[in-house]
Amino acid sequence: MNIALFGPPGAGKGTQAKELSKYYNIPHISTGDILRANVRDGTELGLKAKQYMDKGELVPDEVLIGLIRNRLSESDCDTGYLLDGYPRTIPQADALTDILNEINKPLDAVINIEVSDNELVKRLSGRRSCACGESYHVMFNPPEKEGICNACGAGLYQRDDDKEEVIRQRLAVYNDKTKPLIDYYDDAELLVNIDGSGAVDVVLNDICNIMDKFK
Ligand code: ADP
Ligand code: ADP
Ligand code: ZN
Numbered sequence: 001m002n003i004a005l006f007g008p009p010g011a012g013k014g015t016q017a018k019e020l021s022k023y024y025n026i027p028h029i030s031t032g033d034i035l036r037a038n039v040r041d042g043t044e045l046g047l048k049a050k051q052y053m054d055k056g057e058l059v060p061d062e063v064l065i066g067l068i069r070n071r072l073s074e075s076d077c078d079t080g081y082l083l084d085g086y087p088r089t090i091p092q093a094d095a096l097t098d099i100l101n102e103i104n105k106p107l108d109a110v111i112n113i114e115v116s117d118n119e120l121v122k123r124l125s126g127r128r129s130c131a132c133g134e135s136y137h138v139m140f141n142p143p144e145k146e147g148i149c150n151a152c153g154a155g156l157y158q159r160d161d162d163k164e165e166v167i168r169q170r171l172a173v174y175n176d177k178t179k180p181l182i183d184y185y186d187d188a189e190l191l192v193n194i195d196g197s198g199a200v201d202v203v204l205n206d207i208c209n210i211m212d213k214f215k
Contacts, residue, residue, distance in 0.1 A: 001214040002105050004083040007113035008174045010124040011196050012203060014135050017084040019204055026080040029071055031064060033133045056161055056169035058088055058177060065095040072099060088178045108214040110185040111207055113196035117171060124167045128156040
């Protein structure tokens with residue numbers, strides 16, 4: 001099954017993708033996680049990306065398109081993939097269509113997780129992240145031990161871009177550059193809207209009901 005999870009920052013894409021990836025046994029491809037790993041490792045890509053990420057801006061399309069092309073051609077994508085955080089612009093979506101046609105793995109669905117702006121700000125400002133890719137929330141989804149990742153035992157941190165001013169900027173960038181993809185994928189008859197305001201398990205169940213159709 002070939003799926004893209006879509007939605008504004010804080011909608012719950014990463015949280016859902018972690019569960020879905022285990023359940024359906026398909027790779028979770030988070031461009032944000034890949035970029036952050038590069039920033040941590042101090043790679044050339046990481047150094048370039050960091051200046052945009054810190055400001056809540058998008059990293060340039062050509063960087064992301066190259067990155068996603070390489071990742072999708074890895075063999076673990078043979079049985080499917082779950083995209084999280086890509087595409088975020090029309091040029092990224094156009095490039096994705098070309099890449100997926102080349103490797104003969106077209107999208108089955110784009111699942112749009114809908115959450116109100118108020119709720120997004122609450123979710124992002126309380127988010128605590130782990131280097132392993134897990135994320136928690138101080139109130140809505142706390143780890144078993146405060147400040148420690150359930151999955152790997154590492155210490156949790158607050159992302160630099162989860163501070164209030166950067167959050168506002170990211171939501172503005174989403175509205176300007178990314179939201180137009182809703183019409184784009186609706187026109188392509190791939191869009192499925194999901195109410196993302198409920199509890200994690202409720203949203204997960206709704207997404208599984210859609211993904212089961214593509215098993
Ligand atoms: P995204 O990947 O879309 O930016 P995350 O999955 O990281 O979003 O979720 C953002 C924050 O909201 C995290 O702190 C996460 O624990 C929390 N969260 C995710 N889903 C829900 C939910 N259904 N209800 C409440 N909080 C949630
Ligand atoms: P969110 O929790 O906001 O969904 P991500 O972890 O997906 O955040 O992305 C964090 C940052 O990484 C973005 O603000 C942006 O700078 C960069 N980024 C991730 N994916 C992309 C993409 N597809 N295009 C451009 N920039 C990206
Ligand atoms: Zn962890």
